[in-house]
Structure formats: C-alpha cells, structure tokens
Amino acid sequence: MIPGLENAEFIRYGVMHRNTFINSTKLLDKTLRLKNKDNIYFAGQITGGEGYVTAIATGMYAAMNIANRLENKKEFILEDISEIGAIVNYITEEKKKFQPMGANFGIIKSLDENIRDKKEKYRKLSERAIEYLKKSIKGV
Ligand SMILES: Cc1cc2nc3c(=O)[nH]c(=O)nc-3n(C[C@H](O)[C@H](O)[C@H](O)COP(=O)(O)OP(=O)(O)OC[C@H]3O[C@@H](n4cnc5c(N)ncnc54)[C@H](O)[C@@H]3O)c2cc1C
8 A cells, every 4th residue: 555565575564552661660769760770770661651752751850860860969859740750650659550651641640629621720730830840950
C-alpha cells in the first residue's frame, strides 16, 4: 500500500508501542537514582514514563539531580502538584502492579475544592502547577 515499497520484503513485523521498562517503583528513589547503585540514574521510557514530554521531563529531572549531587547541593524533588512531580511520584512509589503511564491530570494531587467542570478543573490544576514550579525552581 505504501508507494515505493511495492516490492519490499517483510522479514518481521514490528510491534507498536512495545515498552521495555524497569520496575522503577522498587529500583529508583525520588531523584530517579538506582537505590542500590547510587551513581546510576534512569530517565525516559525505560523508567515506565510514557511519551515525548515525559521522556524529556524525566531526563531533565535526573540531570538536575546529578548536577546538584556533583555540586553538593540538596536533592531536587518535586511534589505531585506539577505534572513532572506527579509522573516521578507515580513511577517511584511502590505499587503491586506497575504499568507505564504518560502525563495526565489524573495523577496530579487533587484540588482542595471539588470542581465538576473539567475544563475549569484542569485550568486550576495547571495554574497551581505553574505557581508551584516557579517557587520550586527558584534558586535551583
Ligand atoms: C510508534 C510509536 C509512536 C509514538 N507516538 C508518540 C506520540 O505521538 N506522542 C508521544 O508523546 N509519544 C509517542 N511515542 C512514545 C515516545 O516515542 C517515547 O515515549 C519516547 O521517544 C521515549 O524516549 P526515550 O528517550 O526514553 O527512549 P527512546 O526514544 O527509545 O531512546 C532510547 C535510545 O537508546 C538507544 N539505545 C538502546 N539501547 C542502547 C544501548 N545498549 N546502547 C546505546 N544506545 C542504546 C536507542 O537506539 C534509542 O535511540 C510513540 C512511540 C512509538 C513506538
């Protein structure tokens, strides 16, 4: 069906979205560092985080922690108020059955108020996350 590939020979079919991931919930701490080998950090889909943005975010998160560690600064840990904090929390918190997860509003800490309108709820969650990130990143 694909122009130019009329005569292609298929040796083996690929598999869509097959993820190979470690059991981060047991192996990694909140800085994405291997618990039993503290000079190894993980990021990206191998941690069980899914999607482009999660891969970039966890890469940055691990890199910031490596840099802080090398400069004897304190660990950089975000709470589940922001999406980055929520995904790191999801992949590093112990759970019985661990499956990869992409960024989504469902893993972010609930608001104090109950808002039924989804659009409004997501807007408030986003605003709270931006405020939280601004404060957290200050001085890092
Ligand atoms: C078909 C498909 C469609 C997708 N569509 C989307 C989408 O629309 N939106 C979205 O957000 N996400 C999508 N994803 C998911 C997204 O691609 C991944 O979550 C993201 O690319 C993961 O980035 P990563 O850097 O962690 O891993 P990768 O991008 O897989 O990078 C890992 C790299 O490590 C290299 N490597 C592996 N083993 C070794 C080794 N031993 N030595 C040296 N190098 C090695 C690999 O060659 C590769 O370059 C899709 C994935 C697939 C498969």
